[in-house]
Amino acid sequence: MSGAVMWVISPTDNGRSMVKLKGISGKRIRRNVSKMKHLNGFQVFSSMVAHTPSGAVFTRSEQKVYDVVLKQAALVREKRISDLVFDVKPGKAMPASLDLLNGAYDRCGEVCAEYAKTFYLGTLLMTPQRQRAIWAIYVWCRRTDELVDGPNASHITPTALDRWERRLNDLFRGRPYDMFDAALSDTVSKFPVDIQPFKDMIEGMRMDLRTSRYKNFDELYLYCYYVAGTVGLMSVPVMGIAADSNTSTESVYNAALALGIANQLTNILRDVGEDARRGRIYLPQDELGRAGLSDDDIFAGKVTEKWRNFMKEQIKRARMFFDEAEKGVVDLNPASRWPVWASLLIYRQILDAIEDNDYNNFTKRAYVRKLKKIASLPVAYGKTLMRKPRTRSI
Numbered sequence: 003m004s005g006a007v008m009w010v011i012s013p014t015d016n017g018r019s020m021v022k023l024k025g026i027s028g029k030r031i032r033r034n035v036s037k038m039k040h041l042n043g044f045q046v047f048s049s050m051v052a053h054t055p056s057g058a059v060f061t062r063s064e065q066k067v068y069d070v071v072l073k074q075a076a077l078v079r080e081k082r083i084s085d086l087v088f089d090v091k092p093g094k095a096m097p098a099s100l101d102l103l104n105g106a107y108d109r110c111g112e113v114c115a116e117y118a119k120t121f122y123l124g125t126l127l128m129t130p131q132r133q134r135a136i137w138a139i140y141v142w143c144r145r146t147d148e149l150v151d152g153p154n155a156s157h158i159t160p161t162a163l164d165r166w167e168r169r170l171n172d173l174f175r176g177r178p179y180d181m182f183d184a185a186l187s188d189t190v191s192k193f194p195v196d197i198q199p200f201k202d203m204i205e206g207m208r209m210d211l212r213t214s215r216y217k218n219f220d221e222l223y224l225y226c227y228y229v230a231g232t233v234g235l236m237s238v239p240v241m242g243i244a245a246d247s248n249t250s251t252e253s254v255y256n257a258a259l260a261l262g263i264a265n266q267l268t269n270i271l272r273d274v275g276e277d278a279r280r281g282r283i284y285l286p287q288d289e290l291g292r293a294g295l296s297d298d299d300i301f302a303g304k305v306t307e308k309w310r311n312f313m314k315e316q317i318k319r320a321r322m323f324f325d326e327a328e329k330g331v332v333d334l335n336p337a338s339r340w341p342v343w344a345s346l347l348i349y350r351q352i353l354d355a356i357e358d359n360d361y362n363n364f365t366k367r368a369y370v371r372k373l374k375k376i377a378s379l380p381v382a383y384g385k386t387l388m389r390k391p392r393t394r395s396i
């Protein structure tokens with residue numbers, strides 16, 4: 003189980019449990035643990051380990067996700083000798099199929115432009131190969147999300163998700179079903195993109211079918227990783243890491259993960275009312291309880307002082323994830339930074355909009371005005387130019 007991190011809880015002579023960490027260096031574990039404490043904000047280290055009746059081994063959400071981060075980082079680490087490594091491998095396609103492939107990528111671009119215009123604009127600065135690869139990933143993510151969020155969502159069963167996963171396996175083996183799959187199949191054959199984050203996103207959709215409540219932040223964190231953190235992990239191998247970045251590959255992945263989590267937490271805070279009307283509450287139940295709030299308060303949708311205070315804490319935590327993400331953008335390939343900065347700046351402003359709505363996320367949808375979005379683009383561009391990659395911190 004190389005690279006894996008496990009909490010091994012073993013009884014000691016004095017009857018207390020000793021926690022051993024297997025798989026990665028103690029130094030890295032300590033850093034990771036302190037980062038988790040920092041990001042969770044609401045949890046303490048002791049709550050991260052628990053005894054199982056057999057006194058056995060288990061992993062917590064962050065550790066589970068961190069395992070994936072380490073695996074993804076290892077996959078591209080050796081390719082980081084220079085920025086050139088992310089250059090596209092020559093295509094094996096024949097001229098006729100090349101036309102079809104180009105058409106498929108063009109369609110991915112159109113879908114992306116239709117659903118996420120500002121983000122699409124941001125991708126235009128990337129090299130043509132990278133931009134179309136990101137579009138192909140975008141379309142696959144959008145289609146996956148539509149399975150549980152789109153017009154046919156009520157017909158989606160775990161079996162349908164299993165079928166979608168088989169299709170994913172096939173496209174990774176070079177056997178695409180349709181032209182969108184063909185574009186992604188081509189992308190994953192040319193960039194060091196791993197199947198795991200894709201599978202995990204499908205797992206997030208399964209979770210959505212299975213549950214409509216999250217006991218605590220740990221459960222919610224795992225969900226956020228599945229549906230959004232995965233996007234960060236899929237994107238980094240395509241966007242590329244700056245040749246002059248001297249930070250570790252896994253810390254770039256951690257930042258990408260943080261951006262996905264931040265976006266999803268923001269999405270959840272924006273959509274509280276809308277989700278409640280579908281019977282869903284994505285907020286951690288234990289934190290609601292501690293704030294003196296219940297599901298009924300959410301269904302009633304009244305903005306009270308208790309609600310405002312609760313929301314302030316939730317917003318604070320989402321901002322911490324955005325701050326964590328910011329640290330990594332600078333390590334991306336310069337041409338890929340703009341769309342990331344743009345999406346970070348724009349999505350983060352949704353949190354400001356919730357505040358401006360006096361925390362009424364029951365009946366008022368927080369959004370960023372078009373003008374503010376447009377104004378964010380040059381700011382994002384300025385940020386791509388201004389900062390130099392930080393130095394190695396390990």
Ligand SMILES: CC(C)=CCC/C(C)=C/CC/C(C)=C/CC/C(C)=C/[C@@H]1[C@@H](COP(=O)(O)OP(=O)(O)O)[C@]1(C)CC/C=C(\C)CC/C=C(\C)CCC=C(C)C
Pocket residue numbers: 121136139140143144147151229230231233234235237238254255257258259261262265266269327328330331334341342345
């Ligand atoms: C440059 C860039 C931003 C690239 C990402 C492109 C990409 C592949 C996006 C896919 C997004 C998608 C369709 C995800 C499916 C699940 C989903 C819908 C998640 C929510 C997105 C917001 O969408 P929306 O507001 O439309 O949600 P509704 O379905 O309407 O409710 C999410 C909140 C998550 C999106 C997550 C990201 C964009 C993660 C971005 C992280 C990176 C690109 C890594 C950057 C790298 C560093 C080092 C910081």
Ligand SMILES: [Mn+2]
Pocket residue numbers: 147151
């Ligand atoms: Mn959605």
